Amino acid sequence: MIRTFRRTWQTRKTKARNKDGVPVRKLVGEPTKEIVYHVSSLDADSRTAEKFAEIVRTHWYVEVYHGKRDNGYHEDVLTRRCDESLMSAAMVARSFGMWICARRTEKTTEQVKRDLWEHPSKLVRIMLKGGLL
Numbered sequence: 001m002i003r004t005f006r007r008t009w010q011t012r013k014t015k016a017r018n019k020d021g022v023p024v025r026k027l028v029g030e031p032t033k034e035i036v037y038h039v040s041s042l043d044a045d046s047r048t049a050e051k052f053a054e055i056v057r058t059h060w061y062v063e064v065y066h067g068k069r070d071n072g073y074h075e076d077v078l079t080r081r082c083d084e085s086l087m088s089a090a091m092v093a094r095s096f097g098m099w100i101c102a103r104r105t106e107k108t109t110e111q112v113k114r115d116l117w118e119h120p121s122k123l124v125r126i127m128l129k130g131g132l133l
């Protein structure tokens with residue numbers, strides 16, 4: 001059993017937008033302190049506290065990534081109605097889309113999607129430049 005202490009802040013959207021057109025979020029109130037427990041099958045004597053902290057952070061990094069996939073592409077909803085090979089192909093395509101969006105930091109995901117929809121030839125240039133072809 002691992003016990004983790006963390007602080008979280010409540011945020012709310014404001015009317016302001018950053019240079020990419022994304023709504024700016026503002027911290028509200030004081031942070032809340034939480035104690036979270038994690039269960040692990042690892043031997044407590046085989047790892048240091050720093051190693052366990054790294055494992056917990058890595059776990060939440062993956063959870064945040066899956067949250068982006070679900071919020072942006074509604075993967076949890078779509079997986080229930082398609083066969084496995086179709087879902088695998090769609091997942092690869094969405095991963096590629098996320099890879100493109102992550103490298104276009106000057107634009108929002110929606111701006112990148114719209115730009116590629118309007119100019120499909122850019123997609124080929126991105127693939128060539130990124131070493132995918």
